[in-house]
Amino acid sequence: MDRTSEADGSETEQGRSVGAPGMPSAIFYDDDDLVPRPAITRRPPLTRGKRFRQRLRLRRNRPILSITVFLVTWQLFSDFYVNRPIFLTGPIQVVQELFVQAQEGTLWLDMTVSATEFFKGFSVGLVVGILLGMALGTSRRFKSYADPIITGFYATPLIALAPLFILWFGIGERKTVVLVFLLVILPVAINTDVGIRATDAVHVELARSFGASRLQLFTAIRFPTSIPFMIAGIRMGIARGLIGVVVGEFFGSREGMGYRILLSSQYFNNAGVLAGVLMFAVAGVILVLIFERFERRVAPWRYEDD
Amino acid sequence: MGVTERDDMSEVAPSGSGAPRDAESAPLLEVDNLSVEFTRDDFTLLALDRVSLKVDEGEFVCVVGASGCGKTTLLKTIDGLLKPTEGSVRVRGRAANLAEGDMAMVFQHDALLPWRTVLANVRLGLDLRARRSKKSDKRAHDALEAVKLRHFDNHYPHELSGGMRQRVNLARAIVVDPEVLLMDEPFASLDAQTREVMQTELLDIWNRARKTVVFITHQLDEAVLLADRVIVMGSHPGRIRAEIPIDIPRPRDLRMKRDPKFVKYVDLIWGLIEEEVRRSVLDDITNFDHESDDPAGDD
Numbered sequence: 001m002d003r004t005s006e007a008d009g010s011e012t013e014q015g016r017s018v019g020a021p022g023m024p025s026a027i028f029y030d031d032d033d034l035v036p037r038p039a040i041t042r043r044p045p046l047t048r049g050k051r052f053r054q055r056l057r058l059r060r061n062r063p064i065l066s067i068t069v070f071l072v073t074w075q076l077f078s079d080f081y082v083n084r085p086i087f088l089t090g091p092i093q094v095v096q097e098l099f100v101q102a103q104e105g106t107l108w109l110d111m112t113v114s115a116t117e118f119f120k121g122f123s124v125g126l127v128v129g130i131l132l133g134m135a136l137g138t139s140r141r142f143k144s145y146a147d148p149i150i151t152g153f154y155a156t157p158l159i160a161l162a163p164l165f166i167l168w169f170g171i172g173e174r175k176t177v178v179l180v181f182l183l184v185i186l187p188v189a190i191n192t193d194v195g196i197r198a199t200d201a202v203h204v205e206l207a208r209s210f211g212a213s214r215l216q217l218f219t220a221i222r223f224p225t226s227i228p229f230m231i232a233g234i235r236m237g238i239a240r241g242l243i244g245v246v247v248g249e250f251f252g253s254r255e256g257m258g259y260r261i262l263l264s265s266q267y268f269n270n271a272g273v274l275a276g277v278l279m280f281a282v283a284g285v286i287l288v289l290i291f292e293r294f295e296r297r298v299a300p301w302r303y304e305d306d
Numbered sequence: 307m308g309v310t311e312r313d314d315m316s317e318v319a320p321s322g323s324g325a326p327r328d329a330e331s332a333p334l335l336e337v338d339n340l341s342v343e344f345t346r347d348d349f350t351l352l353a354l355d356r357v358s359l360k361v362d363e364g365e366f367v368c369v370v371g372a373s374g375c376g377k378t379t380l381l382k383t384i385d386g387l388l389k390p391t392e393g394s395v396r397v398r399g400r401a402a403n404l405a406e407g408d409m410a411m412v413f414q415h416d417a418l419l420p421w422r423t424v425l426a427n428v429r430l431g432l433d434l435r436a437r438r439s440k441k442s443d444k445r446a447h448d449a450l451e452a453v454k455l456r457h458f459d460n461h462y463p464h465e466l467s468g469g470m471r472q473r474v475n476l477a478r479a480i481v482v483d484p485e486v487l488l489m490d491e492p493f494a495s496l497d498a499q500t501r502e503v504m505q506t507e508l509l510d511i512w513n514r515a516r517k518t519v520v521f522i523t524h525q526l527d528e529a530v531l532l533a534d535r536v537i538v539m540g541s542h543p544g545r546i547r548a549e550i551p552i553d554i555p556r557p558r559d560l561r562m563k564r565d566p567k568f569v570k571y572v573d574l575i576w577g578l579i580e581e582e583v584r585r586s587v588l589d590d591i592t593n594f595d596h597e598s599d600d601p602a603g604d605d
């Protein structure tokens with residue numbers, strides 16, 4: 001305290017005090033003896049070994065690492081612990097089986113059949129689901145009529161209806177397409193509805209203050225708000241649609257990956273079953289990857305960091 | 307320096323360096339006998355009670371008052387977002403119309419749309435009013451220049467700081483070139499230093515454009531610094547209690563806040579609202595179901 005009151009420009013132990021007597025003054029800490037230090041110091045370049053290890057830890061390399069570990073564990077587990085191909089075969093045998101199927105020509109045929117069924121059911125389910133969700137999200141009246149039915153169907157395992165679908169739609173592609181359609185439509189509709197309802201009241205007020213019409217409120221505010229939710233619904237729709245393909249082909253089909261799995265299991269061909277499952281897993285991953293690409297284009301504001 | 311009690315409206319004149327008043331012509335903005343009621347299940351809340359207010363072209367009016375006194379309700383009713391139960395809002399003598407673009411609102415919490423870039427956010431009013439043209443982008447860009455936000459056209463709102471977001475908020479309102487600029491506590495969410503910077507920049511922009519502004523604030527020093535006239539509102543029901551012409555020369559700057567005359571204005575206004583502010587603070591404590599400024603929450 002003593003030092004601050006000394007407002008006569010005198011030197012003190014710690015600093016230099018400036019100011020007219022009787023006025024507030026400041027003590028400056030400009031020590032000339034101090035060697036200045038930079039505020040930012042660059043990190044030295046990494047050694048080769050360190051750089052390699054760092055690249056290994058990169059985010060995009062992590063999936064490769066985890067998949068490798070998974071496959072190796074699977075192979076070792078089946079070869080040395082289970083050791084009976086009827087119960088479990090390893091990934092190497094599964095890939096061999098795929099080569100066999102490819103040579104016989106069934107692989108390509110099955111995949112086209114399954115993919116066609118999936119895309120037919122999925123695309124129609126997507127469009128109808130989004131439209132249904134929009135109707136739910138914008139009309140309170142429609143929602144109160146439709147909500148119990150939709151929630152009921154969503155909670156029901158619809159695949160349990162698959163045996164009946166043979167009766168209704170006959171043997172062949174159509175019943176699988178319908179099953180996929182039914183499985184896709186609900187998560188898409190429900191999420192779209194939730195998204196539209198998530199609209200910020202302040203945003204609505206903002207648009208109205210610029211004289212927005214009801215239609216404009218929807219196109220400029222509610223619809224964009226719902227996009228991230230809709231995307232989450234579509235993701236769920238992809239997974240559920242793939243289940244629909246498998247189960248649909250289990251009943252009354254003569255082709256498709258689901259039929260191939262069923263047939264292999266009847267012949268105790270473990271590698272055949274797993275080959276089919278693997279193809280579905282790969283299809284699921286590829287679809288989600290493609291979809292993530294698409295997601296970044298329609299909702300770029302959610303991906304700033306990478 | 308004085309308070310004009312609101313019983314003698316006719317004698318009220320904007321003062322000092324405000325816009326010159328032509329006694330014959332209609333004021334730019336005329337709020338006439340405006341009442342707003344909110345009906346709940348078992349009661350009706352009278353939020354605004356016969357509020358009348360005239361604002362001249364190029365005048366800067368600040369509205370202050372305790373929380374819940376109906377400031378925001380008044381602003382939203384002027385804007386057309388709320389329908390008055392009685393009374394009218396006129397611009398240049400004709401009924402104000404939301405679709406005409408007479409007003410533009412600067413919202414309290416910047417209310418930027420996260421899915422639009424900065425430029426597209428500013429362009430919103432032009433897009434909605436179907437005036438989208440090649441010029442829209444240019445006009446939006448110019449508005450961003452006016453609020454000193456360059457090089458951020460293609461950024462998304464979440465990449466901006468609070469002060470920058472408020473600049474976008476302001477640009478979005480001025481780009482539509484409204485007759486009246488309505489500002490609802492635009493700087494309330496900013497830190498004290500950023501707020502003072504924004505105050506001076508708003509003064510700068512206003513000095514260049516001389517828009518008619520109705521500005522709501524809780525900061526009394528902000529009101530005195532910005533306004534030609536400060537309107538003091540009372541609560542329950544919301545009424546205009548007094549108005550205070552601010553006779554401080556323009557251009558103004560932050561140093562004037564230390565001026566004895568400035569401080570006297572702030573003290574005068576504080577004296578007028580102190581009791582109600584204290585009561586509203588107590589209300590907040592004792593009544594959790596407290597009516598906010600905007601009990602409508604409509605749509």
